[in-house]
Amino acid sequence: MPEGGYYAKTPRPESIEAVRKALHRHSAVHEYREVTPQVYEISRTGKSTVTLHVTNVYTVGLADVQEIADENPSITCILTVSSWNSYTKQAKEYAKSVGIGLFRFHEWMGALNYDGDEFLDYIAPSDREK
Template sequence: MGVLKSHKKVLDFKRSRDVVFDITRVPPLSDIRAVLTNIYTVGLAQLMEAIQKVPGVNCVITGGDWNGYTTEAKDYALQNQIGLFTNSEFFGALWWTNFHEYHKKDEEGHPIYRYKSA
């Protein structure tokens, strides 16, 4: 994860269980415990499974920008302050204090989410 190592808001990270990343960001930004998946469409069931399998997880990333998530999963994540992102969304979220709220914007400033049907 050379991109993660060179990100300006990342001080350090440790990888475990092949898919778990404990990321220390520059102060005053909070640390992130992320799980990397490769699920084409992350639904609420897949999100809950990731949360239950990895204690303390506060971010779920579905690798590949062709992947996405359901509105139900994203709504649950936002309500519970859990980041749910595609790969490129995640690297944008690293800059934000409340990283779980990160979203790309369209030309008019409206949020863009990677919604897909389950």
């Protein structure tokens, strides 16, 4: 790896830019504030505020969710940003049990339209048939 593994957890600059562009154009997003390049506070119109952590972990597991939540207890959402990334079922279930949404990019875009359990349980239309 030319970058020495730096992007194993930290999203690439182009991925961070994609998140910013998505937040800027999403109809449910009123405004957002970048806390760090990986953490965003997202105010949504008529919905609760989401505190997002962006990661580039290839397959987010239980330990990853626990580590992210321990580092920033205000996190309410984790996005594994690259298109080929995913998460384990155990990680998804644990995240939900502690009130954190765990999503891939296309899931996150839809989940932003919802609150509460609808947010945490969101399944993208393309994944509903699987």
